[in-house]
Amino acid sequence: MNATNSAEGLGRFLSLADAAEVLSISPHEVLNLVRSGELPAIQVGSKGQWRIENSVLESYIEALYEETRRMSLWNQSDIATVTEGNFGEKRTR
Numbered sequence: 533m534n535a536t537n538s539a540e541g542l543g544r545f546l547s548l549a550d551a552a553e554v555l556s557i558s559p560h561e562v563l564n565l566v567r568s569g570e571l572p573a574i575q576v577g578s579k580g581q582w583r584i585e586n587s588v589l590e591s592y593i594e595a596l597y598e599e600t601r602r603m604s605l606w607n608q609s610d611i612a613t614v615t616e617g618n619f620g621e622k623r624t625r
Contacts, residue, residue: 545576545583554589 548566552559565571566582571592573584 544586546586546589548582548584551584551589555593 546554548559548562551571552562555562562571562584563582566573566584571584572588573582575581576583
């Protein structure tokens, strides 16, 4: 799959292998994300094959971008330099 293609061209539901290709990770890593509950999926068919809805995968990707953006902002903020030891301590003048 090239960079101009997205999960949308693969249909409504993606296999673990399809999702792995979109995310550029292994199918085993996708299975771990599904089993941990981080990436919602359903089991369908008599063999219980995992399927990830295209829109769910796209939402997952957007959430990762948002998490990265927030961490970047946090790391750039002044409060990020405050150590944990400073929280809850009584201040004296």
